[in-house]
Amino acid sequence: MKILLVDDSRAMAMVMKARLESFGYEVRHAIDGLTALDYFKTESFDLILMDIEMPGMNGFEVTTRIRALEGMEPWAWTPIIFVTATDTHSNLVTAIEAGGDDFISKTVPENVLQARMKAMSRIAALRLRLCSANNKLQDQANRDGLTGLLNRRAMDLQVNVVWEQARQSGKPFSLLMIDVDNFKKYNDQYGHQAGDDCLRAVSYCIWEQIRKVNDGLIAPGSFVARYGGEEFAVVIPDAAPGIHAGIAGSLIEAVHGLGIPHEGNVGFGVVTISIGAARFPLAEGEIKAIFNLADELLYKAKGAGRNRAEVA
Numbered sequence: 351m352k353i354l355l356v357d358d359s360r361a362m363a364m365v366m367k368a369r370l371e372s373f374g375y376e377v378r379h380a381i382d383g384l385t386a387l388d389y390f391k392t393e394s395f396d397l398i399l400m401d402i403e404m405p406g407m408n409g410f411e412v413t414t415r416i417r418a419l420e421g422m423e424p425w426a427w428t429p430i431i432f433v434t435a436t437d438t439h440s441n442l443v444t445a446i447e448a449g450g451d452d453f454i455s456k457t458v459p460e461n462v463l464q465a466r467m468k469a470m471s472r473i474a475a476l477r478l479r480l481c482s483a484n485n486k487l488q489d490q491a492n493r494d495g496l497t498g499l500l501n502r503r504a505m506d507l508q509v510n511v512v513w514e515q516a517r518q519s520g521k522p523f524s525l526l527m528i529d530v531d532n533f534k535k536y537n538d539q540y541g542h543q544a545g546d547d548c549l550r551a552v553s554y555c556i557w558e559q560i561r562k563v564n565d566g567l568i569a570p571g572s573f574v575a576r577y578g579g580e581e582f583a584v585v586i587p588d589a590a591p592g593i594h595a596g597i598a599g600s601l602i603e604a605v606h607g608l609g610i611p612h613e614g615n616v617g618f619g620v621v622t623i624s625i626g627a628a629r630f631p632l633a634e635g636e637i638k639a640i641f642n643l644a645d646e647l648l649y650k651a652k653g654a655g656r657n658r659a660e661v662a
């Protein structure tokens with residue numbers, strides 16, 4: 351356990367540090383509030399022992415600032431125990447109000463100090479476990495079970511945020527609607543299980559291409575989601591003219607290049623996709639408009655023979 355010990359008295363701090371180290375804890379001493387905040391921002395601690403009376407910033411103020419910093423991160427919380435010479439009732443109330451969790455006297459017996467710290471670190475560990483479980487659940491709620499891509503729900507949330515950003519800053523916005531060609535026939539011929547495998551392969555292929563355009567800084571911030579069934583959507587924020595057409599072309603080529611046999615996809619013999627690639631030079635009005643345009647273009651691509659993109 352790593353402890354941040356905040357105390358303006360060097361002598362007091364040395365005594366406390368020695369006691370804590372004898373319990374096997376790692377201790378960092380901060381001589382004043384500002385130093386404590388600096389350490390807090392750059393290192394991570396399991397527990398903070400905070401003196402109250404200090405020149406400049408007192409312990410209550412340091413605590414309030416620490417809680418404000420933690421407020422910017424969900425689930426961040428470090429237990430803070432106030433250690434003071436004057437354990438009056440009003441000091442206790444102020445300590446808790448300031449965001450402290452416990453309050454002990456500087457003269458507290460060793461075993462009591464150790465027990466209090468144990469209790470606090472137990473709560474902190476529990477909270478950490480809850481936080482990681484919560485993150486995992488949130489991730490699962492955002493992912494599609496079959497392909498591991500973002501699901502429709504997550505995409506709807508994310509796309510609205512990106513659209514709003516583009517609208518407010520007058521940026522372009524592109525959207526690709528992707529649909530696997532003759533996929534009903536694929537299921538009919540090869541079975542639903544093989545259909546699932548095919549969707550996984552196609553989605554991984556699309557995901558990889560989008561990762562490449564992100565990594566290569568061709569269209570940073572792009573992301574792909576499973577829009578539903580055998581349909582995928584790619585959101586491309588703030589890209590120069592032609593970028594969306596280029597990405598659509600490379601996706602079509604990559605999926606065709608997988609070479610997954612598909613006899614019912616007449617004229618190709620392998621699995622292919624069609625794409626409606628829409629771009630608004632300026633994000634304006636309702637996001638629905640660009641979805642409608644991409645849908646229309648996809649419909650056109652299907653009508654024009656499939657394995658192609660229609661671009662606007």
Ligand code: GH3
Nearest residue numbers: 529530531532533534535537542545546579580652
């Ligand atoms: P088009 O080229 O015009 O898009 O023809 P299509 O056959 O792909 O289009 P249609 O919409 O008629 O059929 C889509 C099929 O996708 C029907 C459905 O059974 C299949 N499908 C949707 N989701 C899944 C899935 O999760 N797994 C499997 N195996 N099939 C799916």
Ligand code: MG
Nearest residue numbers: 358401403404
């Ligand atoms: Mg002091």
Ligand code: MG
Nearest residue numbers: 529579580581
């Ligand atoms: Mg479809």
Ligand code: MG
Nearest residue numbers: 529530531533
């Ligand atoms: Mg289809």
